[in-house]
Amino acid sequence: MTRFAWGAASDTGRVRQANEDSFLVVDGLFAVADGMGGHQAGEVASHLALESLQSGFTAAGTDVLVRAVEDANRILVERSTTDPELVGMGTTLVAMALVEASGRDAIGVVNVGDSRLYLLSDGNLAQITEDHSLVATMERQGRLTAAEAAVHPQRNILTRALGIDGTVLVDSWEMLPVIGDRYLICSDGLFNEVDESRIAATLRRLADPNETCRELIRLANEGGGRDNITCVIVDVVDDAGRDPKADPANRVRNSHTGGDLTVPEPPGADPKPTRAPGVLRSSFTWRVGVFIAAFVFVILTGFAFIWWTGTKTWYVGVDGDKVAIFHGKPGGVLWIEPTLAEDSELLIANVPRSAVIDVQNGVEQPSLESARTFIDNLVEQNLKASTTTTLAASLGASTSSTTTTTVQ
Ligand code: MG
Numbered sequence: 001m002t003r004f005a006w007g008a009a010s011d012t013g014r015v016r017q018a019n020e021d022s023f024l025v026v027d028g029l030f031a032v033a034d035g036m037g038g039h040q041a042g043e044v045a046s047h048l049a050l051e052s053l054q055s056g057f058t059a060a061g062t063d064v065l066v067r068a069v070e071d072a073n074r075i076l077v078e079r080s081t082t083d084p085e086l087v088g089m090g091t092t093l094v095a096m097a098l099v100e101a102s103g104r105d106a107i108g109v110v111n112v113g114d115s116r117l118y119l120l121s122d123g124n125l126a127q128i129t130e131d132h133s134l135v136a137t138m139e140r141q142g143r144l145t146a147a148e149a150a151v152h153p154q155r156n157i158l159t160r161a162l163g164i165d166g167t168v169l170v171d172s173w174e175m176l177p178v179i180g181d182r183y184l185i186c187s188d189g190l191f192n193e194v195d196e197s198r199i200a201a202t203l204r205r206l207a208d209p210n211e212t213c214r215e216l217i218r219l220a221n222e223g224g225g226r227d228n229i230t231c232v233i234v235d236v237v238d239d240a241g242r243d244p245k246a247d248p249a250n251r252v253r254n255s256h257t258g259g260d261l262t263v264p265e266p267p268g269a270d271p272k273p274t275r276a277p278g279v280l281r282s283s284f285t286w287r288v289g290v291f292i293a294a295f296v297f298v299i300l301t302g303f304a305f306i307w308w309t310g311t312k313t314w315y316v317g318v319d320g321d322k323v324a325i326f327h328g329k330p331g332g333v334l335w336i337e338p339t340l341a342e343d344s345e346l347l348i349a350n351v352p353r354s355a356v357i358d359v360q361n362g363v364e365q366p367s368l369e370s371a372r373t374f375i376d377n378l379v380e381q382n383l384k385a386s387t388t389t390t391l392a393a394s395l396g397a398s399t400s401s402t403t404t405t406t407v408q
Protein backbone atom coordinates (compact mmCIF):
# COMPACT_ATOMS: atom_id res chain seq x y z
CA MET A 1 0.00 0.00 0.00
CA THR A 2 1.33 3.41 -0.95
CA ARG A 3 1.87 5.85 1.87
CA PHE A 4 3.15 9.35 1.96
CA ALA A 5 4.91 11.63 4.38
CA TRP A 6 4.54 15.32 3.69
CA GLY A 7 5.25 18.84 4.75
CA ALA A 8 4.27 22.29 3.52
CA ALA A 9 5.04 25.97 4.01
CA SER A 10 4.00 29.23 2.42
CA ASP A 11 5.36 32.74 2.74
CA THR A 12 4.37 36.18 1.48
CA GLY A 13 7.96 36.90 0.47
CA ARG A 14 9.79 40.17 0.97
CA VAL A 15 7.98 42.42 -1.51
CA ARG A 16 4.29 41.53 -1.75
CA GLN A 17 1.74 42.79 0.76
CA ALA A 18 -0.40 39.66 0.72
CA ASN A 19 0.00 35.98 0.09
CA GLU A 20 -2.15 34.96 -2.88
CA ASP A 21 -0.76 31.39 -2.93
CA SER A 22 -2.72 28.56 -1.31
CA PHE A 23 -1.84 24.96 -0.63
CA LEU A 24 -3.77 21.85 0.20
CA VAL A 25 -2.36 18.88 2.11
CA VAL A 26 -4.73 16.11 3.08
CA ASP A 27 -3.76 12.47 3.02
CA GLY A 28 -3.65 11.44 -0.61
CA LEU A 29 -4.25 14.88 -2.13
CA PHE A 30 -1.66 17.64 -2.37
CA ALA A 31 -1.90 20.87 -4.31
CA VAL A 32 -0.55 24.39 -4.76
CA ALA A 33 -2.42 27.29 -6.36
CA ASP A 34 -0.95 30.70 -7.18
CA GLY A 35 -3.76 33.24 -7.42
CA MET A 36 -3.84 36.51 -9.34
CA GLY A 37 -6.16 39.48 -9.57
CA GLY A 38 -6.57 42.86 -7.91
CA HIS A 39 -7.25 43.49 -4.24
CA GLN A 40 -8.14 40.24 -2.50
CA ALA A 41 -9.14 38.45 -5.74
CA GLY A 42 -5.95 36.39 -6.06
CA GLU A 43 -6.34 35.00 -2.57
CA VAL A 44 -9.98 34.16 -3.21
CA ALA A 45 -9.11 32.49 -6.52
CA SER A 46 -6.39 30.19 -5.18
CA HIS A 47 -8.37 29.34 -2.05
CA LEU A 48 -11.61 28.67 -3.95
CA ALA A 49 -9.81 26.52 -6.53
CA LEU A 50 -8.33 24.24 -3.86
CA GLU A 51 -11.61 24.05 -1.95
CA SER A 52 -13.39 23.01 -5.16
CA LEU A 53 -10.63 20.55 -6.01
CA GLN A 54 -10.95 18.87 -2.64
CA SER A 55 -14.73 18.60 -2.77
CA GLY A 56 -14.65 17.42 -6.41
CA PHE A 57 -12.07 14.69 -5.79
CA THR A 58 -14.64 12.14 -4.74
CA ALA A 59 -13.02 8.97 -6.10
CA ALA A 60 -9.42 7.86 -6.52
CA GLY A 61 -9.04 8.28 -10.28
CA THR A 62 -6.98 10.61 -12.44
CA ASP A 63 -10.06 11.35 -14.55
CA VAL A 64 -11.90 12.37 -11.37
CA LEU A 65 -9.00 14.65 -10.50
CA VAL A 66 -9.13 16.25 -13.96
CA ARG A 67 -12.90 16.78 -13.68
CA ALA A 68 -12.43 18.32 -10.24
CA VAL A 69 -10.05 20.87 -11.80
CA GLU A 70 -12.50 21.56 -14.63
CA ASP A 71 -15.27 22.08 -12.05
CA ALA A 72 -13.02 24.39 -10.03
CA ASN A 73 -12.49 26.39 -13.19
CA ARG A 74 -16.23 26.74 -13.79
CA ILE A 75 -16.82 27.81 -10.20
CA LEU A 76 -14.12 30.46 -10.49
CA VAL A 77 -15.49 31.78 -13.77
CA GLU A 78 -19.00 31.96 -12.25
CA ARG A 79 -17.76 33.83 -9.21
CA SER A 80 -15.68 36.28 -11.21
CA THR A 81 -18.59 37.10 -13.51
CA THR A 82 -21.12 37.58 -10.70
CA ASP A 83 -18.95 39.38 -8.14
CA PRO A 84 -17.58 42.71 -9.44
CA GLU A 85 -14.85 42.63 -6.78
CA LEU A 86 -13.49 39.43 -8.29
CA VAL A 87 -13.51 40.29 -11.99
CA GLY A 88 -10.32 39.06 -13.64
CA MET A 89 -9.30 36.70 -10.87
CA GLY A 90 -7.49 33.55 -11.86
CA THR A 91 -5.13 30.97 -10.47
CA THR A 92 -2.65 28.30 -11.38
CA LEU A 93 -3.18 24.83 -9.94
CA VAL A 94 -0.92 21.83 -9.71
CA ALA A 95 -2.00 18.77 -7.77
CA MET A 96 -0.95 15.19 -7.14
CA ALA A 97 -3.16 12.51 -5.65
CA LEU A 98 -3.10 8.87 -4.81
CA VAL A 99 -5.31 7.24 -7.40
CA GLU A 100 -6.03 3.79 -8.67
CA ALA A 101 -5.14 2.72 -12.18
CA SER A 102 -5.75 -0.81 -13.42
CA GLY A 103 -6.25 -1.97 -9.88
CA ARG A 104 -2.92 -0.57 -8.71
CA ASP A 105 -1.87 2.50 -6.79
CA ALA A 106 -0.71 5.38 -8.91
CA ILE A 107 0.02 9.06 -8.48
CA GLY A 108 -2.29 11.17 -10.59
CA VAL A 109 -0.92 14.59 -11.49
CA VAL A 110 -2.79 17.57 -12.94
CA ASN A 111 -1.54 20.97 -13.97
CA VAL A 112 -2.77 24.30 -15.28
CA GLY A 113 -0.46 27.33 -15.22
CA ASP A 114 3.14 27.79 -14.20
CA SER A 115 3.33 26.33 -10.73
CA ARG A 116 5.40 23.15 -10.86
CA LEU A 117 5.72 19.57 -9.76
CA TYR A 118 9.27 18.24 -9.48
CA LEU A 119 10.37 14.70 -8.77
CA LEU A 120 13.59 13.91 -6.95
CA SER A 121 14.37 10.32 -7.82
CA ASP A 122 17.70 8.63 -7.05
CA GLY A 123 19.06 12.06 -6.22
CA ASN A 124 18.16 13.60 -9.60
CA LEU A 125 15.63 16.37 -9.93
CA ALA A 126 13.24 16.47 -12.91
CA GLN A 127 10.40 18.86 -13.65
CA ILE A 128 7.32 16.75 -14.34
CA THR A 129 4.81 19.45 -15.28
CA GLU A 130 5.12 21.71 -18.25
CA ASP A 131 4.73 25.46 -17.63
CA HIS A 132 1.83 27.18 -19.37
CA SER A 133 3.58 30.47 -19.77
CA LEU A 134 4.66 32.67 -22.64
CA VAL A 135 8.38 32.12 -22.02
CA ALA A 136 7.94 28.34 -21.75
CA THR A 137 6.13 28.36 -25.10
CA MET A 138 8.92 30.46 -26.63
CA GLU A 139 11.50 28.11 -25.12
CA ARG A 140 9.74 25.05 -26.58
CA GLN A 141 9.71 26.81 -29.95
CA GLY A 142 13.45 27.38 -29.66
CA ARG A 143 13.06 31.15 -29.50
CA LEU A 144 14.54 31.44 -25.99
CA THR A 145 17.15 29.44 -24.12
CA ALA A 146 16.34 28.17 -20.62
CA ALA A 147 18.73 30.79 -19.21
CA GLU A 148 17.01 33.59 -21.15
CA ALA A 149 13.56 32.35 -20.10
CA ALA A 150 14.59 32.32 -16.43
CA VAL A 151 15.24 36.08 -16.42
CA HIS A 152 12.80 37.18 -19.14
CA PRO A 153 10.77 40.27 -18.08
CA GLN A 154 7.55 38.66 -19.32
CA ARG A 155 8.09 35.35 -17.56
CA ASN A 156 4.99 35.83 -15.39
CA ILE A 157 2.64 35.92 -18.39
CA LEU A 158 0.50 32.79 -18.39
CA THR A 159 -0.97 31.03 -21.37
CA ARG A 160 -3.36 28.96 -19.23
CA ALA A 161 -4.98 29.57 -15.86
CA LEU A 162 -8.16 28.67 -14.00
CA GLY A 163 -10.98 31.21 -13.83
CA ILE A 164 -10.36 32.91 -17.16
CA ASP A 165 -12.37 30.93 -19.66
CA GLY A 166 -15.39 28.60 -19.37
CA THR A 167 -13.29 25.69 -20.61
CA VAL A 168 -9.77 24.87 -19.60
CA LEU A 169 -7.32 22.32 -20.90
CA VAL A 170 -5.86 20.31 -18.02
CA ASP A 171 -2.58 18.43 -18.41
CA SER A 172 -2.52 15.14 -16.56
CA TRP A 173 -0.05 12.32 -15.87
CA GLU A 174 0.00 9.06 -14.00
CA MET A 175 3.19 8.23 -12.16
CA LEU A 176 4.24 4.99 -10.57
CA PRO A 177 4.78 5.48 -6.84
CA VAL A 178 8.32 4.45 -6.07
CA ILE A 179 9.44 4.29 -2.48
CA GLY A 180 12.08 6.89 -1.77
CA ASP A 181 10.85 9.30 -4.41
CA ARG A 182 10.36 12.84 -3.22
CA TYR A 183 7.88 15.15 -4.90
CA LEU A 184 7.98 18.93 -4.65
CA ILE A 185 4.99 21.09 -5.60
CA CYS A 186 5.79 24.79 -5.65
CA SER A 187 4.74 28.20 -6.92
CA ASP A 188 6.98 30.30 -9.19
CA GLY A 189 8.09 32.34 -6.17
CA LEU A 190 10.47 29.45 -5.42
CA PHE A 191 12.04 28.55 -8.76
CA ASN A 192 12.31 32.16 -9.94
CA GLU A 193 14.54 32.90 -6.94
CA VAL A 194 16.40 29.62 -6.36
CA ASP A 195 18.07 27.73 -9.18
CA GLU A 196 17.22 24.08 -9.67
CA SER A 197 20.60 22.72 -8.62
CA ARG A 198 20.19 24.45 -5.28
CA ILE A 199 16.62 23.17 -4.91
CA ALA A 200 17.85 19.64 -5.68
CA ALA A 201 20.72 19.92 -3.19
CA THR A 202 18.30 21.07 -0.47
CA LEU A 203 15.86 18.25 -1.22
CA ARG A 204 18.73 15.75 -0.98
CA ARG A 205 20.28 17.25 2.14
CA LEU A 206 17.30 17.55 4.48
CA ALA A 207 15.08 14.64 5.38
CA ASP A 208 12.15 16.20 7.21
CA PRO A 209 9.61 17.50 4.66
CA ASN A 210 8.49 20.45 6.79
CA GLU A 211 12.04 21.52 7.55
CA THR A 212 12.94 21.18 3.84
CA CYS A 213 9.98 23.40 2.85
CA ARG A 214 11.02 26.04 5.38
CA GLU A 215 14.61 25.95 4.12
CA LEU A 216 13.49 26.34 0.47
CA ILE A 217 11.41 29.38 1.49
CA ARG A 218 14.38 30.82 3.36
CA LEU A 219 16.50 30.42 0.20
CA ALA A 220 13.82 32.09 -1.97
CA ASN A 221 13.67 35.05 0.41
CA GLU A 222 17.46 35.21 0.41
CA GLY A 223 17.30 35.30 -3.40
CA GLY A 224 14.99 38.33 -3.33
CA GLY A 225 11.58 37.03 -2.22
CA ARG A 226 9.87 39.09 -4.93
CA ASP A 227 6.80 36.86 -5.03
CA ASN A 228 4.79 34.65 -2.70
CA ILE A 229 6.54 31.34 -2.10
CA THR A 230 4.80 28.02 -1.48
CA CYS A 231 6.24 24.53 -1.19
CA VAL A 232 4.62 21.17 -0.57
CA ILE A 233 6.88 18.14 -0.26
CA VAL A 234 5.49 14.62 -0.55
CA ASP A 235 7.74 11.65 0.17
CA VAL A 236 6.71 8.20 -0.96
CA VAL A 237 7.27 5.92 2.07
CA ASP A 238 6.29 2.35 2.56
CA ASP A 239 3.94 1.35 5.35
CA ALA A 240 6.76 -0.12 7.44
CA GLY A 241 8.81 3.03 6.99
CA ARG A 242 11.75 1.07 5.50
CA ASP A 243 14.56 2.85 3.75
CA PRO A 244 13.93 2.14 0.04
CA LYS A 245 17.56 2.79 -0.86
CA ALA A 246 18.49 -0.21 1.30
CA ASP A 247 16.18 -2.42 -0.69
CA PRO A 248 16.59 -1.72 -4.39
CA ALA A 249 14.40 -4.72 -5.23
CA ASN A 250 11.44 -2.65 -4.08
CA ARG A 251 11.91 -0.26 -6.88
CA VAL A 252 12.21 -2.96 -9.51
CA ARG A 253 9.22 -4.85 -8.23
CA ASN A 254 7.13 -1.74 -8.13
CA SER A 255 8.17 -0.77 -11.63
CA HIS A 256 7.14 -4.14 -12.96
CA THR A 257 3.97 -4.49 -10.98
CA GLY A 258 2.66 -1.19 -12.18
CA GLY A 259 0.21 -2.80 -14.57
CA ASP A 260 -0.67 -0.30 -17.28
CA LEU A 261 1.29 2.39 -15.59
CA THR A 262 4.28 3.87 -17.23
CA VAL A 263 7.56 3.22 -15.50
CA PRO A 264 8.82 6.62 -14.36
CA GLU A 265 10.86 8.32 -17.00
CA PRO A 266 14.55 8.68 -16.30
CA PRO A 267 15.18 12.08 -14.77
CA GLY A 268 15.43 14.78 -17.36
CA ALA A 269 13.29 12.93 -19.92
CA ASP A 270 10.13 14.54 -21.20
CA PRO A 271 7.10 13.65 -19.14
CA LYS A 272 4.24 12.17 -21.12
CA PRO A 273 1.05 14.13 -20.67
CA THR A 274 -2.01 11.94 -21.18
CA ARG A 275 -3.59 14.97 -22.78
CA ALA A 276 -1.58 17.02 -25.17
CA PRO A 277 -0.83 20.40 -23.72
CA GLY A 278 -2.29 23.12 -25.87
CA VAL A 279 -0.16 26.00 -26.98
CA LEU A 280 -1.83 29.32 -26.35
CA ARG A 281 -5.21 27.58 -26.51
CA SER A 282 -8.14 28.72 -24.37
CA SER A 283 -5.39 30.50 -22.68
CA PHE A 284 -6.09 34.12 -23.34
CA THR A 285 -5.55 35.28 -19.80
CA TRP A 286 -5.82 38.89 -18.72
CA ARG A 287 -2.04 39.03 -18.43
CA VAL A 288 -1.71 37.95 -22.06
CA GLY A 289 -4.36 40.53 -22.97
CA VAL A 290 -2.53 43.36 -21.23
CA PHE A 291 0.74 42.31 -22.83
CA ILE A 292 -0.77 42.24 -26.34
CA ALA A 293 -2.55 45.58 -25.80
CA ALA A 294 0.72 47.18 -24.65
CA PHE A 295 2.55 45.66 -27.60
CA VAL A 296 -0.04 46.93 -30.10
CA PHE A 297 0.03 50.37 -28.46
CA VAL A 298 3.82 50.61 -28.81
CA ILE A 299 3.68 49.53 -32.47
CA LEU A 300 0.89 52.01 -33.31
CA THR A 301 2.67 54.83 -31.50
CA GLY A 302 5.82 54.00 -33.47
CA PHE A 303 3.93 54.09 -36.77
CA ALA A 304 2.20 57.34 -35.81
CA PHE A 305 5.55 58.92 -34.94
CA ILE A 306 7.13 57.81 -38.24
CA TRP A 307 4.09 59.05 -40.16
CA TRP A 308 4.18 62.38 -38.32
CA THR A 309 7.89 62.96 -38.88
CA GLY A 310 7.54 61.74 -42.45
CA THR A 311 4.67 63.99 -43.43
CA LYS A 312 4.10 66.77 -40.91
CA THR A 313 7.52 68.34 -41.07
CA TRP A 314 9.02 70.82 -43.52
CA TYR A 315 12.36 71.55 -45.07
CA VAL A 316 13.93 73.84 -47.65
CA GLY A 317 15.74 71.96 -50.40
CA VAL A 318 16.37 71.92 -54.09
CA ASP A 319 13.89 71.11 -56.84
CA GLY A 320 15.75 71.05 -60.18
CA ASP A 321 17.59 74.39 -60.35
CA LYS A 322 15.31 76.13 -57.87
CA VAL A 323 15.08 76.37 -54.10
CA ALA A 324 11.84 74.78 -52.93
CA ILE A 325 9.85 73.83 -49.83
CA PHE A 326 9.18 70.14 -49.10
CA HIS A 327 6.88 68.20 -46.78
CA GLY A 328 8.71 65.58 -44.72
CA LYS A 329 12.33 64.91 -43.81
CA PRO A 330 15.31 65.38 -46.15
CA GLY A 331 15.94 61.95 -47.69
CA GLY A 332 12.61 60.63 -46.39
CA VAL A 333 11.76 58.54 -43.31
CA LEU A 334 11.69 54.76 -43.90
CA TRP A 335 9.11 54.31 -46.66
CA ILE A 336 7.78 57.89 -46.53
CA GLU A 337 9.36 60.02 -49.26
CA PRO A 338 9.31 63.82 -48.99
CA THR A 339 6.88 65.65 -51.28
CA LEU A 340 7.21 69.03 -52.97
CA ALA A 341 5.07 71.67 -51.24
CA GLU A 342 5.99 74.73 -53.30
CA ASP A 343 8.72 76.06 -55.52
CA SER A 344 10.30 79.49 -55.07
CA GLU A 345 11.69 81.88 -57.66
CA LEU A 346 15.16 81.66 -56.12
CA LEU A 347 17.66 79.77 -58.28
CA ILE A 348 20.14 77.56 -56.43
CA ALA A 349 22.82 79.39 -58.42
CA ASN A 350 21.79 82.59 -56.59
CA VAL A 351 21.91 81.15 -53.09
CA PRO A 352 24.74 82.71 -51.06
CA ARG A 353 27.72 80.38 -51.26
CA SER A 354 27.80 79.86 -47.48
CA ALA A 355 24.27 78.36 -47.56
CA VAL A 356 24.43 76.28 -50.76
CA ILE A 357 25.51 73.00 -49.14
CA ASP A 358 22.92 73.35 -46.36
CA VAL A 359 20.14 73.94 -48.86
CA GLN A 360 21.28 71.05 -51.04
CA ASN A 361 21.17 68.77 -47.96
CA GLY A 362 17.81 70.20 -46.86
CA VAL A 363 17.28 72.70 -44.05
CA GLU A 364 14.52 71.57 -41.69
CA GLN A 365 11.89 74.14 -40.68
CA PRO A 366 9.21 73.98 -38.01
CA SER A 367 6.44 75.28 -40.32
CA LEU A 368 5.61 76.31 -43.86
CA GLU A 369 5.76 79.95 -42.78
CA SER A 370 9.26 79.67 -41.38
CA ALA A 371 10.37 77.83 -44.54
CA ARG A 372 9.11 80.77 -46.62
CA THR A 373 10.87 83.25 -44.31
CA PHE A 374 14.07 81.24 -44.63
CA ILE A 375 13.89 81.52 -48.45
CA ASP A 376 13.04 85.26 -48.23
CA ASN A 377 16.23 85.70 -46.17
CA LEU A 378 18.24 83.84 -48.81
CA VAL A 379 16.77 86.13 -51.51
CA GLU A 380 17.62 89.19 -49.42
CA GLN A 381 21.18 87.96 -48.78
CA ASN A 382 21.53 87.29 -52.49
CA LEU A 383 20.37 90.84 -53.34
CA LYS A 384 22.80 92.37 -50.84
CA ALA A 385 25.61 90.21 -52.13
CA SER A 386 24.94 91.07 -55.76
CA THR A 387 24.71 94.81 -54.93
CA THR A 388 28.05 94.58 -53.12
CA THR A 389 29.56 92.69 -56.04
CA THR A 390 28.28 95.24 -58.55
CA LEU A 391 29.53 98.06 -56.35
CA ALA A 392 32.92 96.36 -55.92
CA ALA A 393 33.08 95.71 -59.65
CA SER A 394 32.35 99.33 -60.54
CA LEU A 395 34.78 100.56 -57.88
CA GLY A 396 37.43 98.19 -59.25
CA ALA A 397 36.84 99.52 -62.79
CA SER A 398 37.19 103.20 -61.83
CA THR A 399 40.38 102.52 -59.81
CA SER A 400 41.94 100.77 -62.76
CA SER A 401 40.91 103.56 -65.06
CA THR A 402 42.34 106.11 -62.64
CA THR A 403 45.60 104.17 -62.51
CA THR A 404 45.71 104.02 -66.25
CA THR A 405 45.05 107.70 -66.41
CA THR A 406 47.85 108.37 -63.91
CA VAL A 407 50.31 106.31 -65.92
CA GLN A 408 49.30 108.11 -69.00
MG1 MG B 1 3.64 33.55 -8.10
